[in-house]
Amino acid sequence: MIPHTSHYWLKNAHVPASLMLQSRDRPSSLAVQDQLRLVDVEIMNGAIARIIPVRTLTAFDHPVVDLQGGMVFPCFVDMHTHLDKGHLWERAPNLTGTFADGLETIRQDAEQWNIEDVYRRMEFGVKCSYAHGTKAIRTHLDSGGALAEVTLEAFRVLRDRWADRVILQAVCLVSLEDFLTPQGEKLADQIAEMGGVLGGFASMNPEIEHQIDRTLAIAQDRTLDLDLHVDENNNPNSICLKIVAETALRQQLQQQIVCGHCCSLAVQPAEESTKTIALVKQANIGIVSLPMCNLYLQDRQPGKTPHWRGITLLHELKQAGVPVAIASDNCRDPFHSFGDHDALEVFSLSAKIAHLDRPYEDWCRAITSTPADLMGLPTVGRIDVGLTADLVLFKARRYSELLSRSQHDRVVLRNGIAIDTTLPNYAELDDLQTGHH
C-alpha cells in the first residue's frame, strides 16, 4: 500500500486536531464530533513536508496513497511499563490475582533472574510494542539489592540494540525506604550515570514523609527526574500523592515528577481530592494512570465481584490542567495476566473504563504527546511539518470505528516506510517458562 519511494502523499487522512500544532486556526475543516481534521500529508525523505486541507491541490506530482478518511495517529508513547517482569506468567502465575500475591510471586521468581532471562523477556515486550506502533517506552526496573545488577545491565544492552527504532527510558523501582541507605544512594548514582529516572514505590508508613523528602532531595542533587508508584490501593487514608506534592513545593524541586497509579485519590472525599489535585497542579506533577492493570488488581477478593474500576480521577485532574497520561503497565506477569504492549488497546479500554468518550476531546494525547512531554521528548507523539514521519494508519475513520475493533491491520510507518508489524511468537520464550522451576 505504501509506495517504495521517499516522496509521496497520504491523501484524505483524518488526524486528531489536538495532535497537530498548526491545526488550531482551522476549525472549519474539523470532523466536528471527533475533532479530526481531514488533510493531505506530504512525506519526503522520512519526514512530514506539508500538511494541507484536502482538495487544496488538484494534481499531485508524486505517488498518492488515498487513505479514504482513515485515521492517522503519531506513533505511540508508552510511559509506564515493567518490561523486566513481562511474559513470565506461565512460570510465575498469580493464583489469587491480588496485589499482595503479585508482590510475593515476583519476589520468589526474581531470585532466579539472570541477564539473559530478563533481556529476552524485555525484548519480546519491545518487539510487540514496536510492531503495534510505539516509538518511546519508559520501563520501571526492579532494583532492590542485587537485582539492579541484572535488570539495569539487561536494560542497557536492550536500549543500545534498539536505539534506532525505540527510545527506551529506565526508572529504578525500589521501596522508598531504600533511599535512606547508602545502597539507595548508590542506585541513584547508577541511574544518573545511565541517564535514567529515579523511581520507587511509595506507600503509607510512619516514615513516609521522611522517605519522600529524602527521595526528592536525592533526585534534586543529581538533577534526575522522578517517577514514583503512589497510592496503588483503595484506602482513602493513602495520601502519598499529596505528600509528594507538598514536599516538591517545599523543596522547590526543579525536576519533572510523574506519579503513577494514584488510585486512592478516587475514593477520597471530594474536598480532600480537590485539595490534592490543586497541589499536584501547583507542583507541576504529571499523572500516569494504568487502567488495564488497575482494573485487574484493584478490588480483587477471591470469589467476590469487584465494585470499582481502580482508576484515578482522570477527568478531574485533566480539568485542573494536570498532564494526564495512560500506559500499559504490566503484561503477562503476576501483576497483570494479560496485555500485549498495544497502546491502542490501552487507549481503547481506557475510553470504556474511564468514559474518555464524553467527548473524546483531546484524550488521544494521553498515549501520545502528553507522555512524550513528560518524558522530555517534545518532537514525539505529534504530527507536524518537519517532524519524522512516524505514523500509525488505520482503516477506521472515526473513534467509534477505531475503538470497536483491534485494528490489527494497521500500517505503521517509521521514517515514512512501512515496517513489518508481525508480532513475535510466544514460543520464542518457551524455554524460559520451565527453565527455573
Ligand SMILES: Nc1ccnc(=O)[nH]1
Ligand atoms: N502495578 C504494579 C505495582 C508494582 N510493581 C509492578 O510491577 N506493578
